[in-house]
Amino acid sequence: MAFGPAASRHTGMGRQSALLLAVVLLFSGAMVARLAWLQLLHGAENRARADENRIRLLPRNPIRGRLLDRHGQVLATSRLTYNLYIQPREVGDAQWPALRDRLATVVGLPAAQLEARRRSGANAEGFRIALASGLKSEQVLRFREQAAGLQGAEVDVDILRSYPHGRLAAHVLGYTSGIMEEEYTQLQPKGYRIQDRVGRSGVEKQFEGHLRGEWGGQQVEVNAAGQVQRIIGEKSAKAGQDLRLTLDLALQQAAERALDGVRKGAIVALDPQTGAIRALASRPTFDPNVFSPAPSSSQWSSLNSPDAPLLNRAFQGFPPASTFKIVTSVAGLESGRYTADSKVMTMNSFCYAGLCYGDHGAHGAIGFPFALAVSSNTFYYQVGLKVGPDELFKAARRMGYGQVTGIELVEEETPGLLGDQAWKQEVLGEGWTPVDTITSAIGQGALQVTPIQMARLYAAVANGGWLVTPHLVERPTKRTWIGLKPATLQVLRDGLRQVVTIGTAKLLNDPNLPPVAGKTGTGEDPPRPDHAWFGGYAPADKPTLVIIAFGENSGGYGGTVAAPMVKALMNTWFRGSLPGQAPQS
Missing domain, CATH: 3.90.1310.10 (Penicillin-binding protein 2a (Domain 2))
Structure with a gap:
């Protein structure tokens, strides 16, 4: 009997050892599983978290x-x-x-x-x-x-x-x-x-x-x-x-000062041989420093005013007015319907199809150079009617109008507008009339040209017939030959020079400047004041600079508003270049 109880107690201890071992194994397994979960399954994630705290x-x-x-x-x-x-x-x-x-x-x-x-x-x-x-x-x-x-x-x-x-x-x-x-x-x-x-x-x-x-x-x-x-x-x-950049600081400063005289407008100056932009300014403008770090609420309000100071007006289209008479001259001469010696009778009032169109003076029978010099409307009414809208808009496209110029700021440039027969029918649902031809011939009607496009046109006349690509960063020059007849180029050059010597821009016939050539324009924009244009280049015989000046709704005339802007830039650019002048500082 003494052996029995001892055997019973021994058996109970065996069960306790197994239970304890099971508990130890269970906790050990849990620890191993947790370690595996932390280090194997989520090790990279946990190391990254630790590094975030430590590194x-x-x-x-x-x-x-x-x-x-x-x-x-x-x-x-x-x-x-x-x-x-x-x-x-x-x-x-x-x-x-x-x-x-x-x-x-x-x-x-x-x-x-x-x-x-x-x-x-x-x-x-x-x-x-x-x-x-x-x-x-x-x-x-x-x-x-x-x-x-x-x-x-x-x-x-x-x-x-x-x-x-x-x-x-x-x-x-x-x-x-x-x-x-x-x-x-x-x-x-x-x-x-x-x-x-x-x-x-x-x-x-x-x-x-x-x-x-x-x-x-x-x-x-x-x-x-x-x-x-x-x-x-x-x-x-x-x-x-x-x-x-291709900008010239001194010329850019002159352009900014020149535009201070108008509320809205733009100036473009470029090298006619290469298309390199030497100055480009727009009004109204803004100070880009206000964006560093950020504009105040009042500054934002000013930047978003109706005058749109963030808008680059050098890339926006406006009626070209009489500056477009260069295009009409090209259409007449290149179509074969006129020659360099052709004459057209001018008058105070031109009547056609029951309507009369006035002019600022009659000059008798004149040729293209003098017609450009005095900006005769009746001369160009008749040229436009004789060549017709097809030749007129063909010449405009040939001179780079109605398309972007290729300048680097591609997202900001607009192509302007050439409101030809197809456009009028599609947009207005109306057919073309002689009135449309007459108004288009002098740069009015459904025409919009950007200052940068106009700079290309004057550069093409200045450089002998090459359409340049304006650019702000130096790169290989890209030019397109537009194939104008030598006689056409000579007529244009003679006419643009006479604009300054005897015509509407005598302000630029200054002995302190090299010979200047160009054309004025005054664009109607009723009921608002007129636009003022001047496009030109110098020296007239070997041009190195083209300048376009534009005053939006500035009132006045191209010769009184825009030409003085051009003169200010030319004074800066050509200072010291003529014999006897002090060199440019």
Whole structure:
């Protein structure tokens, strides 16, 4: 009997050992499974999370390339600024009020302003929020002295675009602005960051890839307090490339001053041999510096006013008025219906099909050169009727009208309008009439020509019949031979020279200038005031510069409003080029 109880107790201990072993195995298996789940299945993810807490990337902005004029003068550059940010992932709603009040004291900004900026900058992605921009050096120093107690906030350097000449060439240079959240998803694969700024118009936009550069930064290890322990790696930011434009700073400044006399208008100056743009200005204009960092509400209101200061009027179409008489001359002479010696009787009033059309004077029987010089309407009414609309619009297209010029700013240029028979039938549902031919022959009616297109036309006359491609960045010259007869070119050159010597632009017959050739135009735009045009080139025998000046609804005449603008630019360009003149400074 003594053996029985001992055997019974021994059996119970065996069951306890098995149970304990099962429990140990169960917990061990759970630990192994958990470790496998953490390290094998989600190891990469967890390591990344750990690195996010331990390793920080301190990005460094790339310096955007400068924009230079043809002599290397700076037109656009970059400047450094300091901004205050918070990291929303590190600062929750509970921690924010204390941090906000502390920041308000340290950097000297109203707490309400910081609150408003945090709310307006909130984003689902958790990107850092800019609380203030353009901090002064003393604000930056105070922040850095007390940074240990401002966890979740940071002061970082930003690089903003700077235009040292303000409004000068604003429509050519364009402007930059920050990336919007809705476009970030498209730009991120191209290496952009949410802090980036991109070109929005002009050269800044068209040459964005050339100018922007590449981000760099430091990868650092930090401790639990966020203090840097060591630098793990570093990649230098790659600056964008400078871009030299064909603009001439002195001539551009002269164009800006000349346009200050009109409320709306444009000036284009180019090399007639190559198409290189030497000056291009538009009014009204704007200061691209207001976009760095961003326009105020009042500035936005001004930029979106009915006068449309952001619109480049050098690329918009307007009635060409009497400047179009060059096209009508080409149509008459190239059609074979007229020769260089042909004469047409002019009169005070020309009547046709029961309607009469007035003129500002009768000159008897005159030829093409003198008709251009005095801008005789009755002469060109008759030429237009004799050659007909087909020849008229054929000549216009031949001279580059009705099509874009090929300048780099392709998204901003319009083709103008050649309202021929097909257009009138399609758009207005009406047939062509002699009245349409008469008005078109003198540059009125359904005709719209851009200043940049007109510059090509005058360049073609100046260079002997080549249609150049205007450009803002030096590149191999692209020219198209339009095949005008030598006699046609000579008539045009003689006529455009006589406009200055005896005709409607005698203001430019100045001994301080080389011989100038050109044509005035006064375009009707009822009930608004007239448009004023002048297109011309100099020296008349070996042209090096074409200038188009346009005043939109300026009132007055081409010879009194636009010609003085051209004279101002020519005085600048040709200063010191004539014998006895002081050299250009």
